[in-house]
Amino acid sequence: MGKVQDTFELLSHLKLFDGVSPEVLRNLADASVRIRHQKNEMIFRRGDLARGLYVVVIGEVKISIPSQQREKVIEFIGPGQAFGEAVMFLDHPYLINAQALSDCLLMWLDKRDIKLAIEHDAKFSMHLLEGLSRRFETLLNDIEVVNLHTAIERVTGYLLSLSNEGEGLMHLPNKKMIASKLGLTPETFSRALGQLAQSGFISVHGSKIQILRESRGQQHKSPLEPGSRDRASSGYFASVF
Amino acid sequence: MGKVQDTFELLSHLKLFDGVSPEVLRNLADASVRIRHQKNEMIFRRGDLARGLYVVVIGEVKISIPSQQREKVIEFIGPGQAFGEAVMFLDHPYLINAQALSDCLLMWLDKRDIKLAIEHDAKFSMHLLEGLSRRFETLLNDIEVVNLHTAIERVTGYLLSLSNEGEGLMHLPNKKMIASKLGLTPETFSRALGQLAQSGFISVHGSKIQILRESRGQQHKSPLEPGSRDRASSGYFASVF
């Protein structure tokens, strides 16, 4: 009882369940399983069967495509976000790996219970659809970045998107993963940062990065940010190089 | 009346509306707008506002990311499939272009009506979720292909996936678009086909392509295979080169 009560409380604060009717939420809370993972533990692997979805309550999770040579980082999932849903609806095995980037508290929900909730609460359906759509746009953006932009453009775009979300001084733990997210090798990523620093656009001190100069006029199509404007090689790049 | 009746009939045969209750379907049919597009006409462009979604009834639609230099083809949408949904749920402008590849009959549904249908029929929600999930997996696959595979691997994988769906003799209209879908230039695509033909794996006669030899251990559901990088060392490629 205590457990269910706590879980209900916990879930009710997550965006995914915002506005969902108490009865449905209670059922979900009842059916949910708490899962803890230590930093670096695998949550699931490519090829595993998907029986449900995960919601991050505390911590951060890395989603990536595994490869013998090098993995490709897809995205980072934080509190309130779900993952593993896409494949769940298709009855396919996972294409991706999910790994805890820090000690994590997750909620796991069985496919059956999710479907029940969908049947009883359209609000929940909408949240799922929105989440999936958001994730879809992110992927779309990544495809665009990888296909149509050079290394420096990718890094610039990434930094700008970070600075849009947060403030001027940024902290990049694990540049290797960022490089992979941008579809670059760590070496190329490092060199790109070096070039941007040299050109005076940013300053780099270890993992701390500061944007010194904004892109001219309306920025370079921030490639990791859905719904932004347009342009690649004009704008900032024209002014710098 | 006649029109609505026909539309109801039309929609009821589409997978997207399979199992949806007659009342909801009738409302949707009532609210839907028939849209015809001639071959090569743009259906929407990046930056346009998304007020609803489209369903292909007849014809084929190309979804692509525009670029000054060259566009990137995302996918081809055929009868019974929806497009433009992802962005609709987010109230973002489109990131993509949609263009008719042939003369098309489309149904357009307003966001409001879609949301109403979601609220009244969980089956419809599920179809949307499944569709979005399927599309998501496709993108994931594309990202993997572009990031982790060489030109020849991409082409081989694509041909194998076609042959899995259909039969040995394939028809590729517009190789330029296929090349773009695979993240290659037309030249590189052409050369890759040439190499595969020379190695005896396929035969190419204009736009008609025949697979002559299967890949060893014909798994290619997911294009992450050993030997992706070191082509000379394993898998199919070792046997060919």
Add this chain to the structure above:
DNA sequence: CGAAAGTTTGAGTTGCTTCAACCGCGGTGG
């Protein structure tokens, strides 16, 4: 038939990767 677009082929270029060495830092244990 002729123009326009698509495709192939050749030659040269390049941006990213690869390989390798090196640095700095945190943890560990002798």
Add this chain to the structure above:
DNA sequence: CCACCGCGGTTGAAGCAACTCAAACTTTCG
């Protein structure tokens, strides 16, 4: 306390796969 290791990151040099540019050829279609 410091030597040692391992790992993340940086830097240099060299290679290469795919791109660009260009020209010839083919198909499509008005």
